[in-house]
Amino acid sequence: MYSLLLAIIYIAFVSLGLPDSLVGAGWPVMHQDLGVPIASAGIITMIIAGGTILSSLASERLTRRFGVGVVTAVSVALTAAALAGFSFSGAFWMLCLWAIPYGLGAGAVDAALNNYVAVHYAARHMNWLHACWGLGASISPFIMSFALTAGAGWSSAYITVAVLQAVLTVALLFSIPLWRKVNPLVPAHHHEAEDEAPGKGAAHVPLAQALRIRGVWLILTAFFAYCALESTVILWASTYLVTDRGVDAATAAAFASLFLLGITAGRFLAGFVADRIGDRWMIRGGFLAVGLGVLLLGLPVQTTALPLIGLVITGLGCAPIYPAIIHSTPTSFGRRNSQAIIGVQMAAAYTGSTLAPPLFGVLSAWSGMWILPLFLAVLMLLGLLMSERLSRLVPQS
Known part of the structure; x- marks a missing residue:
């Protein structure tokens, strides 16, 4: 079970990177199709960033209430839905609307997964997992390039990544029991008796x-x-x-x-x-x-x-x-x-x-x-x- 959960986390980090390069890779074509100035990409990224910041700040309360597995699955589902919404958007205001769940999903899963790995896994896994994020961020421009070269349009790139995210969501939903059962080896410098690990039902630590x-x-x-x-x-x-x-x-x-x-x-x-x-x-x-x-x-x-x-x-x-x-x-x-x-x-x-x-x-x-x-x-x-x-x-x- 330990190895299976670790594999799922690695795939989740690749998935975290997949959407991050799509807007930039497709925007030269997208802004023309939508009839907006090229500088309008900044509005999209600001909305995404705003949602990400809000959900990052709320991640501690959400994770303690529902557990890492549930938060991760729901967050990835949000990004999948947002990417699917991007693919069906025929107007700029629709992209702005779908950017909200896009950002909310990205921030919560980022904070939840990073903390889980920091608490339960050695430093080498943290580095390799973030390298997997870079791998995902490097793959998505190729997906966009292939979609545009094939004449399928930028929307097909978004729906492709949305499907990949949806498949991961299903895998995460089935893996929720593993997050509760698996007890990975904790590095020696984490003293469990003195300092309990954060998890579902633990005491909330207010932002202040x-x-x-x-x-x-x-x-x-x-x-x-x-x-x-x-x-x-x-x-x-x-x-x-x-x-x-x-x-x-x-x-x-x-x-x-x-x-x-x-x-x-x-x-x-x-x-x-x-x-x-x-x-x-x-x-x-x-x-x-x-x-x-x-x-x-x-x-x-x-x-x-x-x-x-x-x-x-x-x-x-x-x-x-x-x-x-x-x-x-x-x-x-x-x-x-x-x-x-x-x-x-x-x-x-x-x-x-x-x-x-x-x-x-x-x-x-x-x-x-x-x-x-x-x-x-x-x-x-x-x-x-x-x-x-x-x-x-x-x-x-």
Whole structure:
């Protein structure tokens, strides 16, 4: 049963990534069919982000009331229904409507699954599971590309992913008893007798109480900074390489995709050493590697090789940070509090991912695209300093 549940969780993480790239991959065609400006994609993503933040904050109460298995199954069902709704939408307002359950489903399942894995599984699984998210996010653009190339239209890509999500929903519904019966091996640093694991029926930890726990604001700031950095690179790196470093558009696009592939591959590799190195060193080493990558990205030298190498190193450095922050949460703040804190962490992550790219867009319009490495360096230093302060404030055993 343990192996079966673990397999289902891995598939669920692939499923988490599948919808995330669909809007961006299909929007060049979608906005024409719907008769809206290309910038309208920002409205869709803002609605999705808003729903995700709300459901992340509510995930602790929902998980304690209904259990991880039920929350996961219902959340995936919500995203499946929303994706099916996208496929049948013939007007922009319909996309906006379906974006609401899309975001609500994504946030709840993200927080619930991340906490379950952080509490019950070793660090290597957290890294490999987040690599599976990257795999899912990489697959969906190919689904959209195939649908458009075959002449089936963007709606067929959405219905394809919706069907995949629906199949996973059925599997999750049948797996609900496993979440209650399976008792995975808990890492030795989690003391069950002293700090009960969160689960169905356990005492609720109010948001205000979670935010008052020592060190929580430090990790929230670090998480916000990391996700802001990652999303800014994803959106703006290719433009920076072309406008300020003289890289041709095709090469810039290829290396921008290598940033995401670097994150995915880096998480697979990190899984082999995470248990030996520990979460704190994975976070520290990740931020330092990002710093090296950003330095190479911004060095004022007459060569295109260094910024391209810097972008790849930045992706590899980003790889272990997100999984390690999540996995360290039960150890730093207690298993009883971890679901509430991880829910707030997800909200901080989505807030950073939503606000940072447009903020950089405004700044670059005023000063020029050359400030990208400086912007990234500030976020890197903020994340590193906050995580180091937490290491001194809340030592891990």
